[in-house]
Amino acid sequence: MTGSSTTPTAKYLIHARFEVNGIVEKPDVIGAIFGQTEGLFGPELDLRELQKNNRIGRIEVELKTEHSKTVGTISLTSSLSMATTALLAAAIESVDRVGPKEAKVWIEKIEDVREAKRKQIVRRAKELLKKWSVEMAPDTEELIREVFEAAKPREISTLGPEHLPAGPDAASSPSIILVEGRADVHNLLRCGIRNVVAIGGAKVPETIVKLAKEREVTVFLDGDRAGDLILKELMQSVDVDYVARAPPGKEVEELTCKEIHEALSARVPAAEAKIRHARVSAHPKIVEAVNELRGTLEALLLNENHETIARLPVGELAERLPAFKEVSTIVFDGRVTQRLVDIASELGVKLIIGDRISELVKRPANLRILTFDEVAPEPAKTS
Numbered sequence: 001m002t003g004s005s006t007t008p009t010a011k012y013l014i015h016a017r018f019e020v021n022g023i024v025e026k027p028d029v030i031g032a033i034f035g036q037t038e039g040l041f042g043p044e045l046d047l048r049e050l051q052k053n054n055r056i057g058r059i060e061v062e063l064k065t066e067h068s069k070t071v072g073t074i075s076l077t078s079s080l081s082m083a084t085t086a087l088l089a090a091a092i093e094s095v096d097r098v099g100p101k102e103a104k105v106w107i108e109k110i111e112d113v114r115e116a117k118r119k120q121i122v123r124r125a126k127e128l129l130k131k132w133s134v135e136m137a138p139d140t141e142e143l144i145r146e147v148f149e150a151a152k153p154r155e156i157s158t159l160g161p162e163h164l165p166a167g168p169d170a171a172s173s174p175s176i177i178l179v180e181g182r183a184d185v186h187n188l189l190r191c192g193i194r195n196v197v198a199i200g201g202a203k204v205p206e207t208i209v210k211l212a213k214e215r216e217v218t219v220f221l222d223g224d225r226a227g228d229l230i231l232k233e234l235m236q237s238v239d240v241d242y243v244a245r246a247p248p249g250k251e252v253e254e255l256t257c258k259e260i261h262e263a264l265s266a267r268v269p270a271a272e273a274k275i276r277h278a279r280v281s282a283h284p285k286i287v288e289a290v291n292e293l294r295g296t297l298e299a300l301l302l303n304e305n306h307e308t309i310a311r312l313p314v315g316e317l318a319e320r321l322p323a324f325k326e327v328s329t330i331v332f333d334g335r336v337t338q339r340l341v342d343i344a345s346e347l348g349v350k351l352i353i354g355d356r357i358s359e360l361v362k363r364p365a366n367l368r369i370l371t372f373d374e375v376a377p378e379p380a381k382t383s
Contacts, residue, residue: 010057010077012085013111016092018063020070022101026061029074032098033059037091043226045088055079056088070098074105079112081251082181084226085110152294156185159197160207169194174218177264178238180230183253184220191257193264196220199230204237218242218267235270240359243273268293288355290376299332318343329353334368338362 018029034047043049050056052327056078063072074092078085089107089353091105097103159166165182173195179185181198199208211217215233219234221227223246234240244267246252255263285306293300299317303326310324314334321327321343330344336354338361342353345364353370363369372378 003279009079010113012078012080012082013113014074014078014085014089014092015077015108015111016074016076016089016105018074018095018103018105018109020098021068022070022098023065023068024063024070024098024101026063028098029061029063030059031054032095032103033074033092036095036097040091040094041087042322045084045091047088050080050088079255081222081224081226082309083222083230084224087226087229087237156182157191159211160205162200162205162207164200164205164207165198167194167196168220170197173215176211178217178219178234180221180227181251181253184251187253187255188220188260191260193260199234204233209238212239216241218244218264220244220246220252220264220267222246223248224251231273235273240270240273242267243270244268286329286331286351286353287376290372292329293333294355294372294378296333299330299334301327302329302331304328322347333372336360341367341369 020029029329037047037087039046047056047201051058054074057090058076060075061072063070067073076092078088080088088111093105093107095103095105100136104310105195113125134229155168156165157168157170158164159170165185167185167189170176175195177188177193177196179188179196181200185196197211201206217238217240219231219238219240221231221244227245231243244263246255248261250259251259283306285302289300289302297314298311299314300311301321301324303309306329309327312320314332317332317334317336321330321340327344327347327349330340330349331353333355336352336357338358341360341362341364345367349367351368351370353372353375355372357369357371360369
């Protein structure tokens with residue numbers, strides 16, 4: 001790759017170390033990173049595309065050989081969100097081979113470039129202010145002090161044994177707002193919202209799980225794919241009441257106060273958010289099956305890899321289903337009944353998608369039930 005090693009708006013710098021059981025060169029290491037991360041999280045997180053769009057910088061590698069081994073460092077700048085950058089770093093850490101040779105990569109730290117720059121600016125501002133204040137009149141000095149105090153970042157406290165970044169009211173407020181990272185907490189504090197807590201990573205902290213059982217919880221996430229992934233994780237482990245999202249493509253940390261208040265005012269109940277999430281997270285083969293089966297009165301049985309096991313008439317589905325093995329998903333142009341749900345649950349089916357759903361007395365916890373419109377809504381008809 002050519003060009004600068006940093007992105008024009010770099011926010012984070014990933015530092016990693018590696019060790020290879022053999023002699024390799026820099027291009028071998030870079031090629032392994034591109035090759036083994038390709039396709040892990042779809043085109044949105046493809047390294048080549050991110051580099052082409054200046055969302056990440058050039059991969060810098062320094063290495064040396066020691067006793068028939070190659071050791072060295074990897075560095076990479078990112079202008080992505082905190083959560084996406086962490087996901088990218090974890091993907092790089094998953095590289096386990098360079099060419100035919102075994103390798104190990106570990107992330108040492110992810111540095112906030114802006115924080116270092118901010119500290120440098122603040123330090124220089126103090127020097128300038130100290131020199132300047134000698135020549136200023138007392139009344140002007142007082143005015144500058146007031147402006148300086150008003151402009152200072154609101155104090156961020158911590159919560160729980162994980163030391164989660166939080167606003168000063170998070171521990172006592174009957175409701176909390178969960179965001180992705182420290183920068184999001186700071187931005188909400190800047191806008192006067194003090195009952196905010198950062199999740200601090202892809203894994204949901206135990207403190208958040210406990211708080212959610214006692215408080216009204218609003219989740220406020222970035223409007224990108226990483227936000228979708230975090231929302232999915234939260235929905236599985238936390239009692240969420242409401243969901244708010246930044247506008248598509250935007251991050252909570254970069255929103256204006258007006259945009260923050262508008263997003264929180266437009267929050268939706270968690271149940272509605274689950275339906276919306278189902279529409280965007282269904283596997284392409286499932287969406288294809290839904291569109292193919294509309295109006296056919298037929299059913300498709302799929303395995304865990306979304307491969308078709310069988311196609312049969314809807315009228316024979318409940319009777320013939322026990323004869324098939326390893327069915328993970330049922331997609332059919334008919335009504336989901338309690339009888340079919342009970343049979344599918346006993347067989348270990350994980351997902352049923354039907355044209356409609358009857359009033360169900362019991363919904364097994366291990367079985368997800370959706371409608372065609374939740375997975376692949378039909379386009380509105382025009383006259």
